Every structure is written in structure tokens, then in C-alpha cells.
Amino acid sequence: MTRDLALLTDLYELTMAQSYFQHRRVESATFSLFIRSYPPDRGYFVSAGLDDVLTYLGDFGFEPSALEFLRGTGLFTESFLDFLAGLRFSGEVWAVPEGRLFFKDEPILEVTAPIIEAQVVETFIINQINLQSLIATKAARCVYAARGRAVVDFSLRRTHGIDAGMKVPRSSYLAGFAGTSNVLAGKRYGIPMVGTMAHSFVSSFDREIDAFRAFVASFPESSTLLIDTYDTIEGAQNAVKVGREMAARGQRLRGVRIDSGDLASLALEVRRILDLAGLHDVKIVASGGLDECDLESFSQRGIPYDSYGVGTRMGVSADAPWFDVAYKLVEYDDRPVLKLSTGKVSWPGKKQVFRVTDDRGRLVKDLIALRGERFSEAKPLLEKVMENGRIIGRRPSLRESRERFAEEFKCLDEAHKAIRSPSLYPVELSPELDSLRDSVGRQLQHAS
Amino acid sequence: MTRDLALLTDLYELTMAQSYFQHRRVESATFSLFIRSYPPDRGYFVSAGLDDVLTYLGDFGFEPSALEFLRGTGLFTESFLDFLAGLRFSGEVWAVPEGRLFFKDEPILEVTAPIIEAQVVETFIINQINLQSLIATKAARCVYAARGRAVVDFSLRRTHGIDAGMKVPRSSYLAGFAGTSNVLAGKRYGIPMVGTMAHSFVSSFDREIDAFRAFVASFPESSTLLIDTYDTIEGAQNAVKVGREMAARGQRLRGVRIDSGDLASLALEVRRILDLAGLHDVKIVASGGLDECDLESFSQRGIPYDSYGVGTRMGVSADAPWFDVAYKLVEYDDRPVLKLSTGKVSWPGKKQVFRVTDDRGRLVKDLIALRGERFSEAKPLLEKVMENGRIIGRRPSLRESRERFAEEFKCLDEAHKAIRSPSLYPVELSPELDSLRDSVGRQLQHAS
Numbered sequence: 001m002t003r004d005l006a007l008l009t010d011l012y013e014l015t016m017a018q019s020y021f022q023h024r025r026v027e028s029a030t031f032s033l034f035i036r037s038y039p040p041d042r043g044y045f046v047s048a049g050l051d052d053v054l055t056y057l058g059d060f061g062f063e064p065s066a067l068e069f070l071r072g073t074g075l076f077t078e079s080f081l082d083f084l085a086g087l088r089f090s091g092e093v094w095a096v097p098e099g100r101l102f103f104k105d106e107p108i109l110e111v112t113a114p115i116i117e118a119q120v121v122e123t124f125i126i127n128q129i130n131l132q133s134l135i136a137t138k139a140a141r142c143v144y145a146a147r148g149r150a151v152v153d154f155s156l157r158r159t160h161g162i163d164a165g166m167k168v169p170r171s172s173y174l175a176g177f178a179g180t181s182n183v184l185a186g187k188r189y190g191i192p193m194v195g196t197m198a199h200s201f202v203s204s205f206d207r208e209i210d211a212f213r214a215f216v217a218s219f220p221e222s223s224t225l226l227i228d229t230y231d232t233i234e235g236a237q238n239a240v241k242v243g244r245e246m247a248a249r250g251q252r253l254r255g256v257r258i259d260s261g262d263l264a265s266l267a268l269e270v271r272r273i274l275d276l277a278g279l280h281d282v283k284i285v286a287s288g289g290l291d292e293c294d295l296e297s298f299s300q301r302g303i304p305y306d307s308y309g310v311g312t313r314m315g316v317s318a319d320a321p322w323f324d325v326a327y328k329l330v331e332y333d334d335r336p337v338l339k340l341s342t343g344k345v346s347w348p349g350k351k352q353v354f355r356v357t358d359d360r361g362r363l364v365k366d367l368i369a370l371r372g373e374r375f376s377e378a379k380p381l382l383e384k385v386m387e388n389g390r391i392i393g394r395r396p397s398l399r400e401s402r403e404r405f406a407e408e409f410k411c412l413d414e415a416h417k418a419i420r421s422p423s424l425y426p427v428e429l430s431p432e433l434d435s436l437r438d439s440v441g442r443q444l445q446h447a448s
Numbered sequence: 449m450t451r452d453l454a455l456l457t458d459l460y461e462l463t464m465a466q467s468y469f470q471h472r473r474v475e476s477a478t479f480s481l482f483i484r485s486y487p488p489d490r491g492y493f494v495s496a497g498l499d500d501v502l503t504y505l506g507d508f509g510f511e512p513s514a515l516e517f518l519r520g521t522g523l524f525t526e527s528f529l530d531f532l533a534g535l536r537f538s539g540e541v542w543a544v545p546e547g548r549l550f551f552k553d554e555p556i557l558e559v560t561a562p563i564i565e566a567q568v569v570e571t572f573i574i575n576q577i578n579l580q581s582l583i584a585t586k587a588a589r590c591v592y593a594a595r596g597r598a599v600v601d602f603s604l605r606r607t608h609g610i611d612a613g614m615k616v617p618r619s620s621y622l623a624g625f626a627g628t629s630n631v632l633a634g635k636r637y638g639i640p641m642v643g644t645m646a647h648s649f650v651s652s653f654d655r656e657i658d659a660f661r662a663f664v665a666s667f668p669e670s671s672t673l674l675i676d677t678y679d680t681i682e683g684a685q686n687a688v689k690v691g692r693e694m695a696a697r698g699q700r701l702r703g704v705r706i707d708s709g710d711l712a713s714l715a716l717e718v719r720r721i722l723d724l725a726g727l728h729d730v731k732i733v734a735s736g737g738l739d740e741c742d743l744e745s746f747s748q749r750g751i752p753y754d755s756y757g758v759g760t761r762m763g764v765s766a767d768a769p770w771f772d773v774a775y776k777l778v779e780y781d782d783r784p785v786l787k788l789s790t791g792k793v794s795w796p797g798k799k800q801v802f803r804v805t806d807d808r809g810r811l812v813k814d815l816i817a818l819r820g821e822r823f824s825e826a827k828p829l830l831e832k833v834m835e836n837g838r839i840i841g842r843r844p845s846l847r848e849s850r851e852r853f854a855e856e857f858k859c860l861d862e863a864h865k866a867i868r869s870p871s872l873y874p875v876e877l878s879p880e881l882d883s884l885r886d887s888v889g890r891q892l893q894h895a896s
Contacts, residue, residue, distance in 0.1 A: 007632040008613060010604055012643035014631065019649070019666035029652065069635045075670070115652060122646075126605040127613060156458055157574040158770045163609030165456060165575060183462065184455040187517045195460035197467075200570075200777035203785045204473065204563060218467035222523070230788045230892055316769040322606045322760050329648035337651045340678045444678060 027333035029115035039320030043422025049132030093386035099405035139172035155315025255283035354378035369430035475781035477563035487768030491870025497580030541834035547853035587620035603763025703731035802826035817878035
């Protein structure tokens with residue numbers, strides 16, 4: 001796959017590139033990536049995906065087989081194909097580091113490069129930032145709703161394909177998930193892995209308790225028994241038997257999992273059964289179609305779950321499966337530009353976001369400004385991460401970005417983190433940016 | 449990626465496997481894949497993803513680096529790791545071929561193999577069949593709603609990652625899409641590619657008409673001008689100028705594209721402008737947040753679009769971003785089994801689906817039966833596609849599956865294809881399956 005990644009693009013990126021090439025339009029362009037609107041019930045975004053974008057840009061190039069394929073389409077000239085053969089990404093990138101909070105309209109990433117280079121990388125950049133920020137944001141909502149209980153990723157079977165299957169555990173771990181069921185994600189990203197048994201294990205035995213005994217014999221230190229294959233209450237009673245047998249051997253049953261039925265009332269009943277048997281330290285895990293709304297409801301009602309396995313609804317961000325991400329030309333040949341299409345207006349020029357915090361570090365407001373502006377009381381959010389096509393600075397580890405997220409998220413007011421109808425975080429435009437936009441808009445209305 | 453695909457699984461598949469291994473549970477198991485319910489407004493499903501599943505099963509195996517990683521977790525014994533080192537998929541697979549219609553509760557794929565083999569492949573199989581059938585079904589709805597107008601895939605920037613970026617064009621082409629913007633999908637799958645220019649091309653020039661002239665100079669035979677960067681009506685007038693200049697040179701402007709605003713009223717106005725200028729054969733393409741509901745509305749109102757670029761909402765199946773797919777153990781060691789969890793009841797035994805058609809070939813009803821049953825008036829839907837771990841029979845090409853889908857879809861009643869509130873297609877259980885389920889259910893209630 002990696003070899004051909006330059007072709008993982010929209011055809012129009014290449015037709016536009018050929019037309020730029022033929023008309024000698026080789027000046028520097030700046031494109032700005034931002035999210036135009038909040039999906040329902042979103043009051044913030046979590047930045048993710050930059051690491052993959054930097055790797056892609058650093059490795060960018062067309063393989064001979066890719067060029068051969070393009071030649072066969074009949075759309076491209078030999079001189080343009082020769083040009084593509086030598087094309088590398090030589091530009092500059094400013095970006096919001098992974099794990100930072102950002103808000104509607106704020107640039108997350110700005111690419112400055114000869115226009116062809118900045119154009120042909122559009123599709124991949126949007127694809128990765130959209131997916132990973134989407135999932136990190138959804139996962140942050142789950143972690144917030146769980147109020148300190150561990151949340152783990154069970155989504156691999158229903159993520160949209162293999163790449164999402166890897167990026168979902170990475171993005172959700174970044175946002176505070178405690179682990180993933182995905183073994184390959186454990187290997188590649190060093191994320192803690194979780195998981196013990198499925199219904200099929202139980203139903204392959206003649207009796208549920210036989211399955212439980214077999215499993216704890218294999219994993220005496222780390223068994224979580226799935227108790228809802230037939231009847232959850234009888235399952236809990238079978239787990240109690242096995243738990244007592246283990247205790248008699250000096251072992252400890254780690255937990256039970258409930259995956260169906262009325263999860264709230266079952267947890268109360270199962271906790272009672274376990275406690276009556278003296279199995280106070282056996283944890284109860286919930287799974288089965290959960291999302292942040294369920295978790296919040298359980299938290300508010302004190303339902304005695306110790307942790308949650310969250311799958312499909314987080315892994316596809318089911319209530320909002322995409323962000324309205326745009327990658328817009330904002331400057332060409334030192335001339336600020338914008339687009340006036342209905343509902344899709346953009347801001348011209350290279351930009352920076354400045355974040356104002358109070359003396360306790362709490363987020364107060366953001367300011368979108370031109371990149372050259374300075375505000376003594378605010379810290380810039382975008383960092384220069386690539387120069388002359390080379391990654392600069394140290395790339396933070398996933399764990400570092402995860403810690404940074406946890407720190408900053410604590411400093412965002414509860415009102416913006418509400419699961420339903422969060423209040424809008426204040427984002428202002430600098431007066432300079434505002435007046436630039438007005439003047440560019442007026443020029444365009446005369447020119448068109 | 450491919451090398452490590454055996455690790456792209458849930459950890460519990462491997463912990464269960466070790467417990468099966470330690471308890472010498474090596475008998476043959478059959479797992480059945482099916483969809484438990486229709487998402488809102490779905491009345492049928494389109495089968496897709498089998499080709500990738502067969503490749504995966506045929507290549508299945510753990511690399512030394514994968515085993516090394518598993519050893520490092522401390523969860524697995526040396527004898528189990530030795531066993532994994534030699535593990536291949538040696539089983540049998542029956543499946544609904546790609547591009548066939550199927551319905552709720554019907555088995556799409558059944559795997560029979562020693563239980564460890566049949567278990568550890570679960571996650572990947574669900575992942576691929578879920579994604580590809582999800583998108584093929586969503587795309588079929590778009591094609592149906594477009595009523596003969598071409599629909600093309602513009603979703604790559606917002607699909608969930610790279611793999612979905614490839615599987616979405618494949619699945620939507622299978623379901624009747626005319627092409628994709630994704631160049632790599634064009635290369636890998638031979639799908640026609642489409643796309644010309646974006647707003648950034650227009651805004652990089654001082655005047656819109658300069659951008660149009662530059663582009664048609666590069667692509668005199670295949671230019672579709674994007675006319676909504678500033679003002680769509682002025683954009684149409686600029687396109688008319690360029691179209692006339694081309695006509696004077698003996699060339700023909702292929703089309704214009706509208707990506708924002710009130711797409712219905714703009715199409716009427718732009719068509720009028722083009723026709724007044726004698727540019728009757730210049731096509732109008734719509735894009736910008738479209739889904740099957742928009743397409744149906746345009747079809748019903750006779751809005752003069754010639755084709756549609758459908759992006760995000762199709763590429764993430766926005767109104768229903770996952771199916772409730774399950775892969776359930778239905779037989780172990782020749783004993784039919786089932787699960788009784790609340791809301792998640794399954795059917796025991798190896799099965800077949802029989803499709804009854806009338807004398808004109810129209811679909812009348814389906815019958816879910818045990819695999820050994822025969823019905824003279826109905827044709828079986830599942831085919832044996834793998835035996836002893838080897839693919840058997842010829843794998844149909846994507847184009848063949850696409851044609852088969854188009855043929856069968858014509859034979860499904862309009863009532864089941866309705867975009868809103870389709871009527872349920874009749875699916876019955878054979879009396880033999882029904883009575884097996886009752887008897888297995890009764891046994892389980894005694895055993896638990």
C-alpha cells in the first residue's frame with residue numbers, strides 16, 4: 001500500500017497539477033485545514049492524525065508503476081509525467097500538535113509549498129486528520145462521561161476497514177482510553193490490550209460453568225467471564241461458583257462482563273450477587289452497543305460498573321461519522337485569497353491561533369489571527385513541524401501526546417464538555433484578519 | 449500491513465484459542481455471519497467483501513515477529529505459540545457471492561473449521577463484510593434514486609482511512625456507480641476515474657475566467673468547470689464564454705459543476721443560461737453533501753442534472769454507519785448450538801438460503817433452511833467458495849459481480865427499494881430449522 005500512496009488522491013488533484021504545470025504556475029501557495037462547523041453536541045475537537053501526515057509528506061513520491069498507470073490514462077503529457085517522477089514534498093507545515101484541543105474555524109494545519117505540491121497532498125491530509133480527530137473527539141466524550149472508570153476500545157470488527165481499525169485505537173488511546181482489543185494496535189503503538197472471552201466460547205461447551213472452569217484454568221490471573229450467553233443472573237451465579245473455587249485455590253477471579261439486556265439493572269443485581277458471596281473485588285465490565293450517553297447515564301445513576309468496553313458507536317463515531325473539514329487555498333504568490341461559495345466562506349492568509357488561559361491555566365478564549373501577529377497574553381497553538389520537506393523538532397510519542405491531552409482537557413470548562421448541548425467556546429478573529437478578509441472579499445466582488 | 453494481518457484481531461480470539469488448545473477442544477465448528485436488523489430505511493442488503501475475505505483466509509498465518517510479540521505479552525504458553533506458528537486456515541467456506549441481494553437474518557457466510565481456526569478469523573471477516581456490504585447497500589440506494597443519471601464516488605477525503613478509501617470505490621462501483629475520483633482505486637480495480645478541478649484552482653487565478661481558460665487549454669476534451677467559487681450565475685456566464693470560445697476552435701466544453709448553494713434552483717437557472725447560449729450538450733454535474741434523498745428529490749422534480757458526484761454521506765454511510773453484523777457459533781462437534789442473550793438470539797446449525805422467483809425472474813421470497821434441505825422451486829444463494837483452506841471455483845471479476853447485481857436488483861420490487869420506509873421483503877424459516885431451534889433452545893434452558 002505505502003508504495004502507491006501518492007496515487008491515493010482524487011484525480012482532479014493531478015489534472016489541476018498538470019494545468020498549473022503547463023501554465024507555469026509554480027509559485028508558493030498556502031492551504032489551510034479547518035473544520036467549518038460542529039456536529040450536533042460537539043463543543044470542542046481533539047487534534048489527531050498529524051504523525052501520519054508527516055510520514056506521508058516525508059516519503060511523498062510517485063513510483064515508476066504509478067507513472068506508468070497515469071501514462072495509460074491518456075490524460076497526461078510526457079513532460080508532466082517527467083515532472084511528477086521527480087516530485088517530492090519540499091514545503092513547510094505548521095500544525096496543531098496531536099492531543100491539543102481546537103475549535104471550529106481554527107486552522108489545524110497549514111501547508112506552504114509550490115502550488116502543485118501543496119495541492120496533490122490534499123486528499124490524504126484531509127482523510128487522515130478527519131478520521132483521527134473525529135475518533136479522538138468521540139473517545140474524549142466517552143472518557144469524560146465515564147467519570148474516572150476505565151474505557152477500552154472494542155470496535156475493530158466494525159471500524160471502516162483495516163486502516164480505521166488501527167487509527168481508532170490510536171486516536172482513542174490518545175484521548176484517554178485505557179486500552180484496545182486490537183492486538184496489532186497493541187504491537188504497533190504500544191497500547192495496552194484487553195479481552196478474554198466471547199459468547200462462542202461459552203456456547204461451544206455443553207454447560208456454561210464448564211466453559212468458565214476451562215477458561216480460568218487457562219488464565220487464572222486474568223479472567224473476565226462473559227455471563228450473558230444464556231441468562232445473566234444464572235451466569236452471575238455460575239461466576240460466583242467459579243470465583244469461590246478460585247479463592248479456595250488462592251486465585252482471584254478478575255471480573256465478569258455483561259454484553260446485553262438492561263445493563264443498568266443487571267449491574268445492580270450482579271453486584272449484589274457478587275457481594276453476597278464475598279466477591280467484592282470482582283469487577284463488572286459493561287459492553288454491547290455503548291456510547292457516551294449510556295456512560296453518562298450510568299455515571300449519574302451510580303450504576304456499579306468498573307469499566308466499559310466501547311465498540312461500534314465510538315469506532316465509527318456513529319452520531320457524527322465525519323467532520324466538515326476543508327483544505328482551502330488562502331494565499332497564492334503572496335496574495336491572500338478566499339472563496340465565497342454559499343455556506344463555505346474561508347479566511348485568507350497564513351494564520352495562527354492564540355490561546356488565552358487564566359492564571360490557573362484554564363482555557364479562556366482563542367483568537368484566530370494572521371501568523372505574523374503577536375499577543376503577549378496568549379500562546380500560539382500551531383507549531384512549525386516541517387521545513388523544506390523535512391520534519392523538524394522532536395515528534396512526541398503517543399504517550400506524551402496522551403498526557404498533554406489529559407492535562408489540557410482538565411483545563412476546559414465543564415460547560416464546553418457537556419455530552420448534550422455544550423456551550424460554545426469563545427473564538428475571536430483578530431482585527432487584522434477581519435479587515436484582510438473584508439478587503440479581499442471586496443476585491444473579489446469587483447474582479448469576478 | 450498484510451504480513452501482520454493475523455494480529456489484526458481482538459485479543460480474546462487468541463485467549464479463547466489458547467484455552468481451546470489447552471483443553472483439547474479441536475473439533476469442527478461452524479460460525480454463521482448475518483445481519484440482525486435493518487438500519488432505518490433499509491429494505492435489502494448488497495453482498496460485498498467476500499473477495500478480500502478469501503484472500504485473507506488463503507494467506508492466513510502468524511509471522512515470526514507476530515509470535516515474538518505475543519510471547520512478550522506473557523499471556524501465552526510456548527506450546528500454544530508453537531501451535532500458532534504452524535496454524536493455517538484449513539476449513540470450508542460457504543458464502544453469498546458479491547453483488548447478490550440478501551436480507552435480515554440470512555447467513556451471508558458460513559465458516560466450518562477446527563474451532564480455533566474458525567474463531568481467530570472472526571474479527572477480520574466481520575470488519576470487511578460489514579464495511580463493504582454497508583457501502584454497496586448505501587451506493588445501491590444512490591444509484592436507484594438517480595434514476596438512470598450517472599453517480600460517481602467523490603468520498604476519498606472523508607472515508608475512514610486508507611482501506612475504506614479503497615473499499616468504498618470498489619463497493620460503490622459493484623452497486624452501479626459509474627466511477628470514482630480515487631486514482632489508486634482506478635489502478636487497482638480498473639474503475640473509471642473522474643474529476644477535473646477544485647475551487648483552489650479557480651481561486652489561485654486573479655479572475656475566474658482566467659482559470660477556466662487555462663484549464664480547458666490543458667484539457668480541451670474533458671473539462672468540467674467548477675462554477676460556484678464566487679457566484680454560480682456569473683460562473684455559468686464565464687463558462688458560456690469559454691464554451692463558445694472552445695466551439696469556435698472546434699472543441700466542446702464537456703460540463704459544469706455546481707458544489708454549493710440551492711442546487712435545485714441553480715441547476716434550472718444554469719441550464720437556461722447554457723441553453724440560451726446554444727450550449728445544449730454541456731452537462732451539469734451536482735456535488736456537495738449529496739445523498740440518496742437529494743438525488744431522489746431531484747429525480748422526482750426533474751431537476752436538470754446529468755450526473756452526480758456523491759461524497760461523504762455515501763462514503764461513510766452517514767445515516768447508518770454500521771450494520772448489526774454478528775458471527776455466531778451455530779454448530780460445534782456436530783452439535784447445533786445457539787445463544788439466548790436478550791435481543792441477540794441466533795439460529796443453530798449449518799444453513800442455506802433459498803430464493804424463490806416468479807416466471808419473469810422477479811424475487812418473490814426467501815427461505816432460510818438447514819443446509820441439507822432441498823426445495824425444487826427455489827435456488828440456493830450460498831455457494832461453496834473454499835474447501836480444505838483452498839479457494840474453489842472461479843472468482844468472479846468486479847465487473848461480473850457488478851453486472852450480476854444490476855440484473856438481480858432489477859428483479860426486486862420497487863416497494864422494497866423505496867428510499868424511505870421500504871416494505872419488508874418476505875423471509876421465512878423452514879419448518880426443519882424452526883423445530884431444530886426450538887429443541888436446542890429447550891435443551892439449553894435445562895442445561896444452564
